[in-house]
Amino acid sequence: MPSNVIVGLQWGDEGKGKITDFLSKNFDYVIRYQGGNNSGHSIHINKNRFILHLIPSGVIYSNVECIIGPGVVIDPKCLIEEIKNLESMGVNTSKIFIAKRAHLIMPYHKLLDIYKEEYLGKNFIGTTHCGIGPAYEDKISRTGIRILDLIDKKSFYKKLKYNVKFKNKIFQKIYNKPSISIDSIYDEYMNYSKILSDKFVNAVRKIHTAFSNNKKILFEGAQATLLDIDYGTYPYVTTSSSTTGGVCIGTGIPPNFINNSFGIAKSYCTRVGNGPFPTEINNKIISNIIRDSGNEYGSTTKRPRRCGWLDLVSLKYSCMINGINYLIITKLDVLNNLDSINVCIQYKFNKKTIDYFPCNIESYNNIECVWKKFPCWKQNITNIRDYDSLPNNCKNYINYIENYLKLKIILISVGSERNQNIIKNKSLFYKIFCS
Template sequence: MPSNVIVGLQWGDEGKGKITDFLSKNSDYVVRYQGGNNSGHSIHIKNNYFILHLIPSGVIYPHVKCIIGPGMVIDPKSLIKELTNLKSMGININNVFISKRSHIVMPYHILLDKYKEEYLGKNFIGTTHKGIGPAYEDKISRIGIRILDLFYPDIFYEKLKNNVEFKNTIFKKIYKKPIISFKPIYKEYMNYAKILYHRFIDAVNEIHYAFHENKKILFEGAQAMLLDIDYGTYPFVTTSSSTTGGVCVGTGIPPIGLDNFFGVTKSYCTRVGNGPFPTEMVNHKLLHDIRSKGNEYGSTTKRPRRCGWLDLVALKYSCRINGINYLIITKIDVLSELTLIKICVKYNINGKNVDDFPPDIGNKKINCIWKKFKGWNQNISHIKEYEMLPINCKNYINFIEKYLKLKIILISIGSERNQNIIKYKRLFYKIFPSEKI
C-alpha cells in the first residue's frame, strides 16, 4: 500500500494543513515527523476553523490514527490546550498518540529562545519564541529530556535538576536575567505526564506494524523546504529537517518504505521573519491586497507575512531536493483580481543569468528575470473542473508544469476543505483508489 509524504516547498504557510486534511479521508494514519508548536496548520470546514500546531492534520477524521512522531519536540502545555480546544469543538481526540522518543520543550527553552533573540538585536532570526530551537539544541547536545523520561520520575528529576542549574548559569551570567526554580517545573511536568500518559506509545513499532499490515499512511511535514536546517536559507531557517528526507529521520521508516512525494506550493510566495526573499513585492498596495485577500498572517504568531511573486528558481531547487513526484498548488484564487501576474524564471547575479538556487543566496544581490502573464479577473473559487478555469489561469498553471517538468495534480481554489480541482483525475484516483471526496 503506497505511503505518501506531504511537504512544503517554500518558506512555509503553503496550506499543507488543508491538503493533509483533504487527503486524510483515504488514510489510516497521519504522522507528523518534525518541528513543534512553532508551526500552524489551518483547516476550514464549512463554518469551522481549526488551527493545529502539534496534532497531525488528519485528526478531524475519527478513523485516522494520528501520531506525533519521534522527530518532534513537544510542549505538553500547548498540546493539552490544543486537545482541549478540539474536544470542545466536537472532535474525537481518542486517536492522537505521542512517540515516547520525542523530546520535550521545557519552560527554560522558551526563555532561552526569547533572550537569545533579544541578545542578537538587529541580527535576530525571527523565531516564534516557542522554545523549539533550544529544545533541538539540547537534543543534539545529548542533554534533552524525552517523553520516555517521564516514566521514570527519579531519572526525570535528576535530568531536569541538572538542566535547570545549567540554564540558570546562562540566564544569570550571559543574559543577566532572573534564574528559575526547579521544583515547580518538576511538579508541573509530572502532572502533564498524568494527563497524557495514555497517549504515549512506541511510535516506531506502531508505524512499522502499519506498514506490514498494508495500512495507508500519510506523513505530514511542518515548516517547509526553504526553512530546512541543511538546505534552507541558513541561518534564517528552522532547527529540524523539514524535507522529505526528514521523514526517515523523524519516524524510523527506511527510504524504501516511501512512495509518493507531494510538494505543496502557493501560487505566489510568502515568508515570516528575516531572511532572503528574491521575489518580495515592493508595491505596497499590491502587497496589502495580496496579504488581505490571502489572509497572510501567521497561524502561530499572527505576524503579517512578507509576500512576493512565485519563484520558480527556488521551487525547482525544492523539488529536486525533495524528490517530488507531484505538485499541489494552493491559493491561486488569491491572484484572481490582478491584471498582471509575474513569475521569476531566472536570477541575475553580477550580470549573469542563472537558474540554480545558490547556497549563499543571502550574501548576493539578486535581480529577478520575470515571465509576465495576463490575469483572469474572474472569481474561480466555485469551479470544480479544470477545463472550466479561465484560459489565462490555465496558461499560468501550464507554464509552471512545463518549467518544472512535473504535474500539478491538485489545485486549491479556496480555504474550505473541498475547494479543490483535481487536474489529473485518473492519476489521482490511481494513487488514492478508494478516494470519494
C-alpha cells in the same frame, strides 16, 4: 506499503494542513515527523476553523490514527490545550498518539529563545519564541529530556535538575536574567504526564506494524524546504529537517517505504521573519491585496507575512531536493483580482544569468529576478471544480508552471474550505489516493 509524503516547497504556510485534511480520508494513519508548535495548520470546514500546531491534520476524521513522531519537539501545555480545543468542537481525540522518543520543550527553552533573540538585536532570526530551537539544541547536545522520561520520576528529576542548574548559569552570566525554580517545573510536568500518559507509545514499533499490515500512511511535516536546517536559507531557517529526508529521520522508517512525494506550493510566495526573499513585492498596494485576500497572517504568531511573486528557480530547487513526484498548487484564487502576475524564471547575479538556487545567503543581496509576466483572469474561481472550466489565463499560468518544472500538477486549491479544490489529473489522482 502504500505511503506518501506531503512537503512544503517554499517558506512554509503553503496550505499543507488543508491539503492533508482533504487527503486524510483515504489513509489509515497521518504521521507528523518534525518541528514543534511554532507552526500552525488551519483547516476550514463548514465555516469552522481548526488551528493545529502539533496534532496531525488527519485528526478531524475519526477513523484516522494520528501519531506525533519521534522527530517532533513537544510542548505538553500547548498539546493539552490543542486537544481540549478539538474536543470542545466535537472532535474525537482518542486516536492521537505521542512518540516516547520525542523530545520535550521545557520552560527554559522558551526563555532561552526570547533572550537570544534580544541579544542578537538587529540580527535576530525572527523565531516564534516557542523554544523550538533550544529544544533541538539540547537534543543534539545529548542533554534533552524526552517523553519517556516523564514515565520515570527519578530519571526526570535528575535530568531536570542538571538542565535547570546549567541554564540558570546561562541566564545569569550571559543574559543577566533571573534564575528559575526546578520544583515548579517538576510539578507542572508531572501533571502533564498524568493527563497525556495514555497516549505515549513506542511509535517506531507502531508505525512498522502499520506497514506490515499494509495500512495506508500519510506523512506530514511542518515549515517547508527553504526553511530546512541544511538546505534552506541558513541561518534564517528552522531547526529541523523539513524536507522529505526528514521523514526517515523523524519516524524511523527506511527510504524505500515511501511511495510518492507530493510538493505543495502557493501560486505566489510568502515568508515570515527575517531572511532573503528574492521575489518579495515592494509595491505595498499589491502586497496588501495578496496579504488580505490570502489571510497571510501567522497561525501561531498572527504576524503579517511578507508577500512575493512565485519563484520558479527556488521551486525547481525544492523539487529536486525532495524528489517530488507530483505538485499541488494552493491559493490560486488569491490572485483573482490582480491586473497581472509576475513569475521569477531566472536570477541575475554578478552580471550573469543563473537558473539555480545559491548556497551562500550573502549572494541574495546581489540577486535580481528575471520576470515573466502573465495577464490575470479577473474572475472569481472559488466555485470552479473542473479544470477545463478555469479561465484560459488561469490555465496558461498553471501550464507554464508544469512545463518549467517538468512535473504534473494533480490538485489545485481555489479556496480555504475543505471542498474548494480542483483535481487536475483525475485518473492519476484516484489511482494514487483511492485505489
